[in-house]
Amino acid sequence: MTDTDSAADRRDRAVGCLLGLAVGDALGRPVEFQSSTAVADQYGRVTEMYGNGTHGQPAGTVTDDTELALCVARSLVETGEFDGADVARRFVEWYESDPFDVGLTTADALRAIRDGTPWDEAGQAVWEDRPEGSNAGNGSLMRCAPYALAFPDDDHRNQVLAADSRITHADPRCVESCVAFGVVCDRLLAGDDPEAAVDDALSLAADRDAPRAVRTALANATDHRGADLETSGYVIHTLETALYDATAHDSFEECLVTTVSRGGDTDTLGAVCGAAAGARFGADAIPARWLDPLNVADEVRDLATALP
Numbered sequence: 553m554t555d556t557d558s559a560a561d562r563r564d565r566a567v568g569c570l571l572g573l574a575v576g577d578a579l580g581r582p583v584e585f586q587s588s589t590a591v592a593d594q595y596g597r598v599t600e601m602y603g604n605g606t607h608g609q610p611a612g613t614v615t616d617d618t619e620l621a622l623c624v625a626r627s628l629v630e631t632g633e634f635d636g637a638d639v640a641r642r643f644v645e646w647y648e649s650d651p652f653d654v655g656l657t658t659a660d661a662l663r664a665i666r667d668g669t670p671w672d673e674a675g676q677a678v679w680e681d682r683p684e685g686s687n688a689g690n691g692s693l694m695r696c697a698p699y700a701l702a703f704p705d706d707d708h709r710n711q712v713l714a715a716d717s718r719i720t721h722a723d724p725r726c727v728e729s730c731v732a733f734g735v736v737c738d739r740l741l742a743g744d745d746p747e748a749a750v751d752d753a754l755s756l757a758a759d760r761d762a763p764r765a766v767r768t769a770l771a772n773a774t775d776h777r778g779a780d781l782e783t784s785g786y787v788i789h790t791l792e793t794a795l796y797d798a799t800a801h802d803s804f805e806e807c808l809v810t811t812v813s814r815g816g817d818t819d820t821l822g823a824v825c826g827a828a829a830g831a832r833f834g835a836d837a838i839p840a841r842w843l844d845p846l847n848v849a850d851e852v853r854d855l856a857t858a859l860p
Contacts, residue, residue, distance in 0.1 A: 561743065561834070562741055562742070562743075563857060564834040564835050564836060565740065565741045565743070565830070565831050565832075565834045565835075566701045566741060566831075566856045566857070566859065567830075567834075567835040567852075567853055567856040567857060568804075568830035568831060568832075568833060568834040568835040568836075568837065568838060569697055569700070569701060569737060569740075569741065569827050569828075569830045569831040569856065570621070570625065570697060570698065570701070570827070570830070570852045570853075570855065570856040570859075571830055571835055571838055571843065571846075571849065571852050571853065571856070572804065572808075572826035572827050572828075572829050572830020572831070572838060573617070573618060573621055573694075573697050573823045573824075573826050573827040573830065574614050574618045574621075574823075574826070574846055574848055574849070574852050575808065575822075575826050575830075575838055575842050575843065575846060576808050576811070576812070576819075576821075576822030576823045576824070576825055576826025576827070576829075577614045577615055577617040577618045577694075577819050577820075577822055577823040577826070578601060578611075578612050578613060578614050578615075578618075578819075578822075578842075578845075578846055578847075579598060579601060579808055579812050579818075579822050579826075579842065580598070580811075580812040580818030580819040580820070580821060580822030580823070581605070581606060581607060581609065581613060581614070581615050581818070581819045582598075582602045582603065582604065582605025582606055582607075582609075582611075583595070583598055583602075583605055583606065583812065583815065583818050584605075584606040584607070584615075584817065584818045584819045585606055585816070585817075585818075586606070586815050586816075586818070587815045587816075588783075588813065588814050588815035588816075589815075590815065591813055591814075591815045591818075592813070595813075597809050597813045598809060598812045598813050598818075599805075599809055600841070601841070601842055601845045601846075607652050607653055609652070610845075610847075611845045612844075612845030612846045612847050613847055614846070614847065614848055615651075615652075615653040615819045616651055616653045616654050616655065616658070616691075616694075617694040617695065617819055617820050617823035618823065618848060618852075619646055619651060620643060620646065620658075620691075620694070620695040621694070621695040621696075621697060621698055621823075622848065622851065622852070622855070623639065623642040623643055623646055623695075624639055624642075624695055624696070624698045624699070624716065625698040625855040625856075625859060626642065626855065627639045627642055628698055628699075628702045628859060629855055629858045629859060634699070634702075634703075634712040634715065634716070636671050636672055636715055636716070636719065637671050639671075639716060639719065640662075640665050640671035640674075640719050641671075643658075643662055643665075643719065643720070644662050644665050644666045647659065647662040647663075647666070648666070653819075655689055655691040655785070656686070656689075657678055657679075657682065657686075657687070657689050657691055657720060657721060658691045658720045658721075660678045660681075660682075661674040661675050661677075661678045661719065661720040661721075662674075662720065664677060664678065665719075671719055672715070672718065672719070674719065674720070675717070675718045675719050675720045675721055675722035676718065676722040678720070678722070679721070679722040679723050687723050688721070688723040688725045688726055688786060688787050688788070689721065689726070689785050689786065689787060690726075690729075690785050690786070690787045690789075690790040690791075690817065690820050690824070691720055691721055691726075692716065692717035692719070692720055692721040692726050692727075692730055692787075693717075693726065693729050693730055693733060693787050693790055693791060693820075693824060694790075694820045694823045694824060695716075696713055696716060696717070696730045696733060696734060697733075697737055697827040697831075698855070698859060699712050699713050699716065699734055700733075700734045700737035700738045700741060700831070701737075701741070701856060701859040702859045704738060704741075706735070706738070706756075709734050709738065710731045710734065710735075710756075710760075713727075713730045713731045713733075713734045714727045714730065714731055716730070717730040721787070723787075724762070724763050725763050725765055725766055725787055725788060726787050728757060728760065728762035728763060728766045729766055729769075729787045729788070729790075729791045731756070731757075731760065731762075732753040732754075732756065732757050732762070732766060732770055732791070733753070733791065733795075733824070733828075735749070735752055735753040735756055736749045736750055736752075736753050736795065736828055737827060737828060737831050739752055739753075740828060740831035740832045741831050746774075746798065746799040746828075746832055747774045747799060750770055750773050750774050750795060750799060751774070753770055754767060754770040754771060757770060765788045766788065766791070768788075768792075769788045769789075769791045769792035769795075770791070770792075770795070772792050772796070773791070773792050773795035773796045773799065774795075774796075774799055775796075781793045781796060781814070782816075783814045783815055783816025783817055783818070783821060784816055784817060785816075785817040785820065789817075790817065790820055790821060790824055791824070793811065793814065793821060793825075794811060794821050794824035794825035794828065795824075795825075795828060797810050797811035797821075797825045797829075798811075798824075798825045798828035798829045798832065799828075799832075803833070803837065804829045804830065804832075804833040804837040804838055804839075805837075805839055807825055807826075807829040808822060808825060808826055808829065811825040835853075
């Protein structure tokens with residue numbers, strides 16, 4: 553492969569990563585919060601972009617998962633660097649636009665920033681105020697894929713991902729899940745084997761003394777027996793299940809259909825799985841029937857092309 557071919561392949565994977573995030577989000581949005589049994593009763597498997605359902609939106613509509621990732625991507629493209637204050641400002645502007653979907657921890661942190669708390673202190677304050685069981689959601693994991701495109705240097709990317717997570721989600725399980733997911737996406741963008749990509753993330757998690765729950769989730773993500781996979785909004789469940797589905801199947805479509813059809817927090821499972829699967833298979837692997845109704849497809853392509 554020539555350098556030109558290699559660069560073109562990475563661009564296709566980069567576009568696939570962000571488009572995959574948006575497609576997975578939109579595919580999962582209509583069945584968010586439904587059980588797997590309810591999903592099966594109504595759809596069998598979620599193979600199409602359905603309208604209505606949860607949040608009552610048209611087919612192809614994305615949620616806070618993609619909208620916050622787009623805030624990150626726009627900031628990176630327009631500033632040329634990670635500017636936490638700029639990212640936080642964009643998050644607050646988005647929050648004040650009255651979105652139809654926003655996580656509780658994210659909302660608490662963004663209100664605090666709006667009311668004067670520094671961007672790099674708000675997530676910590678919210679985390680300390682929330683009881684165990686409601687303080688380690690997946691709201692930062694779902695938006696962190698753009699950093700893998702922008703920062704191929706491991707050390708810098710790890711620092712940036714940690715800083716971004718702490719804007720809203722300072723729990724170490726959230727922070728280290730974002731760092732680990734950045735490694736996986738980076739390796740997949742380079743064309744590495746998906747299980748090797750997860751293994752690299754697990755090695756880094758051990759080096760960083762990440763919480764045991766993060767390391768266990770990464771270890772389980774490539775154990776393709778699929779036992780006891782959970783679909784709640786807990787960041788550990790999302791990391792494990794989304795990475796399992798992104799690595800266990802032989803096509804982008806099967807990865808996404810499987811994860812969304814599980815029910816639960818389907819928009820975020822779809823977004824995280826879609827970002828990893830898109831980086832793995834590339835943009836050309838995403839079904840056109842899913843892209844055609846996607847309401848942000850053109851901007852996502854433009855931003856993904858501008859980031860690497």
